[in-house]
Structure formats: C-alpha cells, structure tokens
Amino acid sequence: MSLIRIWAVASNVFREVMRERIFLTIGFYAILMLAAWQLLPAISGAAQDKILTDFGTASSSLLGVVIAIFVGTNLINKEIEKRTVFTIVTKPISSIEFILGKHLGLSAVLAILVAGMTAIYLFVLSLSQINYQLVPLLLSSLFLFLELCLIAAASLLFGVFTSSILAILLTFSLYIVGHLSEGMVKLAGVTKNPGFQQLTDNLYLILPDLSRLDLKNDAVYGVLPPTDMLFVNAGYALVYTAALLIATTVIFSRRQF
Template sequence: MSLVRIGAIATNGFREVIRDRILYLIGLFAIFMMICSRLLPEISAGTTNKILPDLGLATMTILAVIVTIFVGTGLINKEIEKKTVLTLIPKPVSRAEFIIGKHLGLAAVLAVLVASMMAIYLLILTVSGISYPIYSLLVAAFFLFLELCLIAAAGLMFGVFTSSILATLLSFAIYLIGHLSQDMVRLSNLTQNPSFEQLTNWLYLFLPNLSRLDLKNDAVYGVLPPADVLWSNALYGVVYTVLFLAIATIIFSRREF
C-alpha cells in the first residue's frame, strides 16, 4: 500500500467534492445564523442566549450530516455507474488504496466544513454578546467530525454494492438508528415483547452508537464527559470507521468490472 497513491487519490477526491460547490453551504449557514441572531431577540422573550447556541449547533450538525451522506454514498457509486472506475482498475492502484483515498479526501472536505461553520458560529455568538464555553464547543466540533467520518465510511460501504438512492437511505438509517439505539433498547424493555427486544439488542450490538459522539447538547453548557470517557468514545468512532472501510474494501475487491 502506497501513501503517495493514497494521497493522490485523496487530493483528487477533495478537489472533486469542492468543485460540486458543497462549501456554498458555509455561506448559507452564515446567512441563517445572522438572520437568527437578528430575529430571535424580537420573538424569544429574553431567551436568545439559550436558543441561539443550541440552534446553531443543531443546524451545523444537520447540514454536515446531509452533505456527508449524499456525497459519501456517491463518491464510488458515481465512479461505478459512469464506468470511470474502469480507467483506474488497470493502473497500479489497489482497491484498498482507492477506498481509503476517497474517504480521506471526503474527510478533508468535512474538516474544512466543520471548522468553517464553527468559526462562523463562534463569531456570531461573540457579536451577539452571548458567552460560550470555547473548549467544550471545540471538543464537540471534533467529535462531530469523527461522527461524520464514520457516516462517510458507512456511505462508502453502501455505495460500492447498491444504487445511490438505496445507499443514501441505508446511510440515513444508520444515522437515525445510531442516535436512537439506546432509547429503542429502553423501549423494548418496557414493552416486554421478546421479538422486539431481541431485534433492538442486535441493532444496539452491531450498529454504531452515535450518541457516544454527540456532545452538542451538553457542550453548549460547558459540560463534557471525563477525559477517559472522551478518549474511549473517540477510539470507538475510529474503530467503527476502520471497520466500515474494511468491509467496503472487501466488497469492492470482489466486484468484477
């Protein structure tokens, strides 16, 4: 495996995503935050200091997840559907290098996206005179990036063997179930339905628990888990990302073009 070839694929992937004008969303986010900072004081009855920070983080997360799923599922699937992958297979590039390079390119775009939106978010809060826990918010942004990398890996995995539409739906399912798995387990225990309880336990066991990477609800108030829990959760996200990429590589290596 060559780091040079992976770097070249990642660079090309980064440029490809940037050319799709994905980063225009940064401008939309900035406009949305400025409008909210102006309108909320008029309608929120003095609760702007609580609503605006929560709204900003929620909007940032939604936009980033949408970009990740739609772009991630199409990165390789688009190459397969347009047959451009046929020009790469004969070259001395392994399919593992291709998968890893594509993921790293998308991860670089996501890093720029999250960093830019967080900078705008903090600037709007500062201009609005709202105090915020900078350290907690930066940690939450980093964990959002880890979550997006995990979802991107899942999108790549689905994209190598399904259509774009199905891959997108499956990726959204991973995201939703990943955030609801703990609640589903609690609900199954209350229903006392053995079949539903077994299903939710299997989903909780095999699918990533994305709530471990979601810190925004507490970080906005300056509350974070202990350092050992943070490291454990970060490692958890990295492991699942590597696992999805490994599965994507295995499936992609067995496909005939």
C-alpha cells in the same frame, strides 16, 4: 500499500468536492446563523441565548450529515455508473488504496466544513454577547467531525453495491437509527417484551451508537464529559469507521467490472 497513491486519490477527491459544494455550504450556514441572530430576539424573548446556541449546533450537524451522505454515496457509485472505474482498476492501485484515498479526501473536506461552521458559530455567539464555554464547543465540533467521518464511511459502503438513491436512503436510515438505538434498548427494557428486547439488543450491537458522539447538549450547557469517556467514545468512532472501510474494500475488490 502506497501512501503516494492514496494521497493522489485523496487529493483528487478533495479538489473535486471543494470546487463543487463546500464553500456554498459554509456560506449557507453563515446566512442561517446571521438570520437567526437577527430574528430570534423578536420571537424568543429571554430564551434567545439558549435557542441560538441550540440552533447553531443542530444546523451545523445537519448540514455536515447531508454533505457526508450525498457526497460519500456518489464518490464510488459515480465511478461505477459512468464506467470510469474500468480505467481505475487497470492502473496499479489496490482496492484498499482506492477506498482509503476516497475516504481521506472526503474527511479532509468535512474537516474544513466543520472548522468553517465552528468559526462562524463562535463569531455569531460573540456578536450576540452570549457567554459560552469554548472547550466544550470545540470538543463538540471534534466529535461531530468523527461522526461525519463514520457516516462518510457508511455512505461509501452502501455506494459500492447499491444505486445512489438507495445508498442515500440506507445511510440516512443508519444515521437515524444510530441516534435512536440507545433509547430503543432502554424502551425495550421497560416494555418487558423478549422479542423486542432481542431485536433492539442486536441492532445496538451491529449498528453504530451515534449518541456517543453527540456532544451538542454538553456544548450548549458548557459541560465537559469525563476524559476517559471521551477517549473511549473517540476510539469507538475510529474502530467502527475502520471496520466500515474494511467491509467497503472487501466488497469493492470482489465486484466484477
């Protein structure tokens, strides 16, 4: 495996996505936050601080997920649909180098996206003179980045063997179920339905538990989760992302082009 070839693929992805979408997304987030800063005092009363902090974290998460899914599902699928993949497979580059390069390039874009939105978020909170705890907010952004990397890996996986539209739907479904899986397991325990319990347990084991990476409420209330939990959940995200990339590599290498 050559780091030079991985870096070449990643650099190409980075330049392409940065040129097309990323700055528009950051600019859109800035407009949203500035508009919320101006409009919320008129409609929220004493709850302005809480609503603005909630809005900032929720909107950054949503925009990040949209970019990760729409860009990720097209990174490989576009190569397949336009037949440019034939040129790639004839070059001295392995499947794992190609997939890792694609994911690394998209991850770099997502890192800039999260950093830019976090800077804007903190700037608007400072303009609003809202008291906030910096460390929980930065941790929330870091775990948002880990979640987006995982979602990007899932979008690459679906993009390898399905159409763009179906890949987008599957990845969005994975994202939604991933945030609901823990709650579904608890609900199944309350219902005492064996079939439903078995189903939710299986889903919880197979699908990613994205609630582990959701620190938005902790950031809003200035709460720091236990250190050991942070390391375990970060490791969980990295292992799951690696597993998705391995699965993507296996499927891509076995496709007939």
